[in-house]
Amino acid sequence: MKNVGEEIKRILPDRFLERKAALIKRIKDHPEVLRLLAEYPDQVDVERDLSNLGNHISCFDHCQSCPGLNACQNEFPGHSSHEEVSEKQSMLIFRLKKCPKLLAFEKQTSNQKKIKSHHIPAHITAATFEDLENDPLRRLAIAECINFCAGYQKGVTRKGLYLYGPMGVGKSRVVGAIANEMAGMGEEVIMVYVPEFLEEIKESFSTNDVHSKLAALMEVDILILDDIGAGQSSSWTRDGVLSPVLNMRMETKPTIFTSNLTLSELSNYFVTARDSKNQMDRRQHEINAARIMERIEPFVKALHVGGRNRRREG
Template sequence: MKSMGEVIGTNPLWQKLQERAKQAETELYRHELIQHLLEQYPDAKFDLSDLYEFRDTNKHCKSCTGLEGCQNFFPGHRKTVIEDGGHLTMPYAPCDYQKSHDYQRKIKTLIKSQFVPQHIMNTTFQTLEKDAHRIDAIKAAMAFCLSFERGKTTRGLYIYGQFGVGKSAIAGAMAQELAKRGVDVLMVYVPDYLMEIKGSIETGGMEQKLEALKKVSVLILDDIGAEAITAWTRDEVLGPILQSRMEKLPTVYTSNLTLEELGRHFANAKNEREPNYRSAARVMERIEPFVEYCEVKGRNRRRDQKQASS
């Protein structure tokens, strides 16, 4: 009398399942992601189920366009390899999109002044009006987003022009595009941010608010030059933030002032008796060499919208 194992082993259906399993395993080891993994860790003994999940989750990530379309069972996460003291583990880890999402959520609880008008934050390059007066600035902004690489991109943009020409809208479109690409980006309205920093001296959390701007991959300082500058905000807030970022992390600025005018603005702190050109120059040395200048011209769109609604 045959044992249960012998009966199952000769069952055609079981044999077919076994063949399919072997074929799937063969295809698994032929996959470029697995071959690359095994080349990195030739002596490792990975669990077969972990290898399947590693292949599938990382394969999905290659064609992913954002968290909303994530195909992984654990959205925003993929299998990765962690080596600790010679011991290998294969846990789920957040992808760049998830990291960006988590970072943005953390920042929202930390810095209130990042809340620029909603219509600015909702602007995309597709919805921007691309007229001749600002097409060059839009192209530069798009090129920045498309070419951005963590650890490699260090130069930002200085987007300047008269009131209402759409500088902040271009910056908002940059924030949207970078966030879609999984880049942690922070856009703050400078006058409100500096007031918030001043208020946090008494309430606490000032260092955290400064660190957030020092470390974010792309920082957008909206309407710099519109703030009531003091020696303290210039030398103890803006200066250290820009010092920490220069040559490492790109900063994007929008302003109504040219760079020369911005320098004069920094020199004339309201609590100093005489213009302090040396301190102003120190801050400008952390801006000028690290940006591409983009002038935006054209009509005052803000005024046009106001007239149209009245």
């Protein structure tokens, strides 16, 4: 009868045992396996767990040199390998869990579903505070926006924000970051580009849809009115659209504005509103402008946003 050991050697692939010994040594010397051996000396047996450890460190190495979620090299993209102790078997088992990049992507996707934007470009609604260029001329404004998000409590009266400054400095992206942050906290956000939304409201008369659109702005947790004061002001949009929406929100729900105008200039903008029927004299326009400013100015913190024109300079 042949020696069993000799028979095993004969049927094994060439240099199998030598290659296996080299693999065991490489795995034993891997920094991640050294960590596991140090933390779980009674649960790790490299020869017994060779296959599982090999898969674990392969996943570990890919994560250490991560090229980004879109180019993830793991078998299940966006997942990393984590050890757990199996009490029954007194050994380690390895489970795949979503990595921070995948979780961040899913959070971003979820946030986008909560933000009901109207006429707002995707790069604005996708903005995050981490993405914003932190230049000195808008650093204070960004910090105040972060503080607003951190201190927000549903149902607790809190001042909104009024971000003003020249065109192209990135005001819309800053409030886009607020929208994403608040949506990530579970709050519903509507972000409206005011000039185009007001045109949409006019067109909605033919479908009797005006009330539902305005009710949505009145009731949403966080309302962002982007570029208020742009375009020609009319007494109808001032008194029939913006004023009632803000009147319903000012005591309970914060509103965030961006504008190229200071609050004083915004007041004058409302005074010079076009009155299609010429029913109001200047004094009446001044009264109505003061009325809507009373729904804005006491309920916001004004923040100047400066810096370079990002549209022109890239």
